[in-house]
Amino acid sequence: MIKNIVFDFGDIFINLDKQGTYKELAKLGVTEISEKMISVYHQYEKGLISTDEFVGFYHKEFNIDKDDLIRSWNAILLDFPKERLAFLKELAASEKYRLFLLSNTNELHISWIQEDWGMELYNEFKNCFEQFYLSHEINFRKPDSEIYQFVLDQNKLVAEETLFVDDLKENTDSAKEVGLQVWNLIPGEEDVTELFTKKEF
Template identity: 50%
Template sequence: MINTIIFDFGDIFINLDKKTTMDGFKNLGLKEWNEDLDQLNIQFEKGNISRNEFLAGFQKHMPNASIEEIQDVWNTILADFPLYRLEFLQMLSKKYRLFLLSNTDSIHIETFEQRVGSSFYGDFYQCFEKVYFSFEMGMRKPDAEIYQALLNQHELQPKRTLFVDDKKENTDAAAALGIQVWNLQVGKEDVVDLFEKNIL
């Protein structure tokens, strides 16, 4: 019997618009997403580099763009956060131990909080026993250590814990530790369909 649920954030609660972001970078002169940008993103999500180092790294690939323009485009990925998902989460929080585990960075979280306001994000964070962001933890999914950290910290039993994420590599890594998983298919499924999945 599941008594704990660990949720991802992006495309689970807040919708992401990756196409607009990529189009925006192309308009700023980026030829293609590459390994260097991938590594910058990973290091920033782990909190290993500063905001300035991250943005300057991107600027090398778009030399005619300003730091402000790059940051603005970086934030276009953050779309809407439907209220019905928050209400569903609030209902869930009365029955289960809930945790948030997100690969994210300081720019995106700061922007999310500014956009939705303290009342909304306060209500959201309050649903969770603890909120975990990769940039604060110094580790990220799908590395096994990040799941193990939650299991150990909160004395969670893997077989009684469900992990919900839209990326298969992340749910596969959790499943390898014995955690129950739901690899949510974005655009076809919604987090509020949880009870229809017969996992709980």
């Protein structure tokens, strides 16, 4: 029996253009993603380096203007359909499940979201969750198994009673290995608002 639901953020609630940043970086002359770039990105997403260090890396490595880099970096972020917020608020109000957010999100992205949405909407969304876990604040990132164990341990959750909803199969696969129930939601084909028609509880 499912008692807890852990939601991802991107392409679950906020829509993403997963190629958006790559396209914008290509316009700035960065056409190949190196292992070093991925390593720096993962460090940033885990909060192990600061925004200044992250932006500085690209500025030094590619001579990219810092404002251009930030704009390109946030090109992945799109709209937040209001029906998803309505669904979430109704789910939270029902108090049938303990709700959590678990997202690989960095400081630049969350700052953009707060500014784009406005803090009133952002807090309205955030307050639907018992805990709001962002990778750069907890120093873990998906699909590493430690991040799921962290959420389970911090909140005394039973893995088998916990559903994890994410759009990336590598993330739901690793969560399944820890014992969580999972829904690998396919963006464009499925929507989080269909949770109770797609999954049996």
